[in-house]
Amino acid sequence: KQEVTQIPAALSVPEGENLVLNCSFTDSAIYNLQWFRQDPGKGLTSLLLIQSSQREQTSGRLNASLDKSSGRSTLYIAASQPGDSATYLCAAEDSGTYKYIFGTGTRLKVLA
């Protein structure tokens, strides 16, 4: 059974810092891995999707990497801003079923 873990659960950093959020999964037979952002009281917004054949994806200040063999993905946020404050969730798609297994998230606070 796929399990997804995110460390740390919470993170507080000063504005401008580069930071890395970690996601690990137990079953390497995933079809893709997706990173989401969730603002308080809101739904989830997709940030980046990495297909199983890819190593990384980039969008603006965000870069996500995927290492299936080690069961790990990282989300790199460059030059963090207060507007980046949110909860970041990773989700692994379970073997082509379109079903996602979610981690419990990392709650990020960027201090001005």
Next chain:
Amino acid sequence: DAEITQSPRHKITETGRQVTLACHQTWNHNNMFWYRQDLGHGLRLIHYSYGVQDTNKGEVSDGYSVSRSNTEDLPLTLESAASSQTSVYFCASSRGLAASTDTQYFGPGTRLTVL
């Protein structure tokens, strides 16, 4: 613009009552999903559908049911609400493309309280 909506956004009900949460998407997506989000558990899949007349159980389906009579809607019914079902419920949809590239789009959520 295409979107996914949920109603109501907030609901308070009593133990034992039947409750239905609505989910409507205008993207013409094949796949639709219901999740619940609780502190310490993240999002857990309740039910999902790959198309009209198709429904499947997720990991926490006990006490819940869904039906898919058209492409746009997947209502979630709590047959007899229990306090353990107090949660935030999210609906999501995806096109049903090749699985490796399929992105899920989420609704704004429904906060349900069962007293």
